[in-house]
Structure formats: structure tokens, C-alpha cells
Amino acid sequence: xxxxxxxxxxxxxxxxxxxxxxxxxxxxxxxxxxxxxxxxxxxxxxxxxxxxxxxxxxxxxxxxxxxxxxxxxxxxxxxxxxxxxxxxxxxxxxxxxxxxxxxxxxxxxxxxxxxxxxxxxxxxxxxxxxxxxxxxxxxxxxxxxxxxxxxxxxxxxxxxxxxxxxxxxxxxxxxxxxxxxxxxxxxxxxxxxxxxxxxxxxxxxxxxxxxxxxxxxxxxxxxxxxxxxxxxxxxxxxxxxxxxxxxxxxxxxxxxxxxxxxxxxxxxxxxxxxxxxxxxxxxxxxxxxxxxxxxxxxxxxxxxxxxxxxxxxxxxxxx
Numbered sequence: 657x658x659x660x661x662x663x664x665x666x667x668x669x670x671x672x673x674x675x676x677x678x679x680x681x682x683x684x685x686x687x688x689x690x691x692x693x694x695x696x697x698x699x700x701x702x703x704x705x706x707x708x709x710x711x712x713x714x715x716x717x718x719x720x721x722x723x724x725x726x727x728x729x730x731x732x733x734x735x736x737x738x739x740x741x742x743x744x745x746x747x748x749x750x751x752x753x754x755x756x757x758x759x760x761x762x763x764x765x766x767x768x769x770x771x772x773x774x775x776x777x778x779x780x781x782x783x784x785x786x787x788x789x790x791x792x793x794x795x796x797x798x799x800x801x802x803x804x805x806x807x808x809x810x811x812x813x814x815x816x817x818x819x820x821x822x823x824x825x826x827x828x829x830x831x832x833x834x835x836x837x838x839x840x841x842x843x844x845x846x847x848x849x850x851x852x853x854x855x856x857x858x859x860x861x862x863x864x865x866x867x868x869x870x871x872x873x874x875x876x877x878x879x880x881x882x883x884x885x886x887x888x889x890x891x892x893x894x895x896x897x898x899x900x901x902x903x904x905x906x907x908x909x910x911x912x913x914x915x916x917x918x919x920x921x922x923x924x925x926x927x928x929x930x931x932x933x934x935x936x937x938x939x940x941x942x943x944x945x946x947x948x949x950x951x952x953x954x955x956x957x958x959x960x961x962x963x964x965x966x967x968x969x970x971x972x973x974x975x
Contacts, residue, residue, distance in 0.1 A: 667897065694893050735958035741786055741971070743836070746796045750786040750971055758858050760925075761917055762951035766867055771949045775919035779854050782924055787851060787859050790889035790900045791816035791908060792828070792967055793847070800832050806886075807963040814888035816906045816966040822934040822958040825909045825967040827852055832969075847974035850911040850967060851951070852926045856937045861950045862897040869895045869903065872945040876904025882941035903939050903948030908968035910935040914955050933957060940964040 711906035741750045761776035762769045795813035798804040798819070807818045820828075829848040851859070862869055873881055874893045882904075890900045902908075912927025912935045927935065933955040939948035942964050947954065956962070 660955040667724055688721060700724060740784070740789075743832075743841075746799055747798050748792075748969070749789040751789050751970065753785050753786050753787055753859055753897070755781050755857070756858070758861060760854055760857055760951070762867070762949070766949070766951070768867075768946040768949065769951075770953065771955050772916070775917055777919055778921040779858070779915055779925060780921070780923045781854060781858055783973060785851070785855060785970055787855065787899065787971075789898060790968070791892075791906060792969055793817060793889055797828060800828055800835070804962070808886045811886045811894070812888055814890075815886045816889055816901070818906050818963050818966045819961045820909075821961050822850075822909045822956075823854065828967075829969065838943045845974055846971060849970050849975060851970040852924075853912045853935050853937065854925045855970060856902075856908065856910050856968075857950060859897060859899055860895065860902045862895040862899065864896070867949045867951075868952055874902060874946055876901070876945065876948045877937055877941045878904045878939050878945045879942055879946060880945070884941070886941050900939070901938075902968075903945075904951075905941060906938075907936040907940045907943075907947075907954055907964055908938050909965065909967040910937055911970075914953075936965055 704925050708746065739752045741752075742748065748775070757778065757780045759776055761772040761780045763776065766773075790814065794804050794806050794809070794817045797817040798813075801824075804813075804817065805824075806817050807819055808815055826849070829850065833842065833847045836848070837844070842848075860869055864870075869875065870893065872878065875895065876892060877887050886905055888904065892901060893906070894900045895902060913929075913931030914933040914935055915928040915931060934952045934957070936956065937952070939945065939952070956965070
């Protein structure tokens, strides 16, 4: 500010697009005071008061003009809502899963049980993660990979992608990670991947302890209600944590190699370091409802292509 106290009036008028001239002289002559001989001190006090008043008027003009004039604002990524993350251009939603503990596997007396589902383990998942609300769709897969290998294209682009191998699913995860990092939407240290078996069963159970997370016909497409085809994701009732189609529609690849359960208490299990078969979980449009049990295990070679197998995306700490 200058020594005169009138610097604010040199600001450009937002309303008129002109500079507001200083009004010192005209105001001094109007009030009839201001010479050093008769009232220099009074003039300085009055001038300061007038400066404050005129600054207030100029600020009011600026605020009014700003309110009346649209301002272009650069678009920014939508902040994540609590409990969910969305990749907008893919319409791909992930649900937050907090760290926690559960009993993995099935008891000896569970109907239709397979011995590979035991001995049961007390599993602790020490890190939070995110998991796809639905299976990856044909449209989402094609947008990232540039191709749609699915057999059931007539089911629509919102049906789950199938005829993808474990290798294909992991390639999708890597490419999506690279894409989202390049766009500045994915922090370093996070990566898209497939869920471990333990993460998958934890999310599938959603706090339940029985054979199924809910009524099978209401929650899953399987051999007796599918009509021999996949269906658009999200049509069946979700489980208690909001996940759709985990017991049916297509089986879902998991990250792990197949391995026997060790029993007891385990922390963050991810299967053996190597093996012959990659794990898949859930039921499918072609299998009977028992494969939709929360503990049921399936799998195949990493290169297997099958019209009953797709995958669900996970997001967590990079492996």
C-alpha cells in the first residue's frame, strides 16, 4: 500500500473493466478541510476513513461481478466416497473390505463338502483391500485389452467376460494398473490384481458362517435357473457387504496356486509359492448350486480357457 492510503482504488473495476481513479482531491475540496495550517491531522484521519469506505465499495463491486460471471474450472477426478472407489470411464466399482478375521473352509458335516475344504483355518487378514462389486464385464475387459474373447456375446456387454485364462486376467490387472498410474489416479504402492483365496472367501461370506451367504436362487445364476447362459452382472441379490454374483454366473480366478490347507491360525495366506493349478472360486451358470457354497474350491491350469470362468478385480498393496 502507498503512503497516501488509496492504493486499493488503483485496482481494476471488475464490473466496468476500467481503472477506478483516485478521488483524493475531489473529496478534500468537498469537505472543505485538509490544509496543514487548519486541519492536517483531521484531514489525514478523514482520508483514512474514506479510503476504508471506498475499499469496501470496490470490494462489493468485485464480489457482485464475480457472482454474476461464470468461471471456468478445470475438471478433477471425483473423490472416492466412503467405502467405494469407482473407475468412472469403465463404470467399475470396488468396495472397501476392512482387515479382519474369519474361519476359512468347511466343517466335516457340511453337506456336499469336499475334503480339499479342510482342515479349517482361523484366518487373519491384516490389511484392508478393495474388491470389485461385480465380476469384470465384457465391456470393461474390451475397453482395457482391446478384445472380447467371450462365448456369450449375445448376453450383452454387461455380462461377465469369460474364456479368459488366469494369465489373461493378470495381464488385465497389470495393464489397468499402468493406465491408472499414468492418469494419476492410482498411488504408488497400490496395484490391481486378483484376490487371494482367503480374501475371496472372506468377502463372499460377508460375516456369515453357514454353507451359503444367502439363498442360492436369489443370489446366484446356476444350472437350474440360468437358461444355459451368463447374465448381466448385478441382477441377483448382493451379499451383506454389497458384492454381487459371487456364488454364480461365472467362476472367478484367484491369485493363489492350489495348496492343501494347513489348519490352525494363519495370517494373510496366499497359497504355495508354486504349483500346478491356479485357484478359482464361486459357482457358474453351468454348475449346480453346491459350487456356490462359500468354502467350495475349484481351479485349473494358468492357461485354461473356459466359458464358465471369469474374474473379479482386487486392489491392494502391490505384491
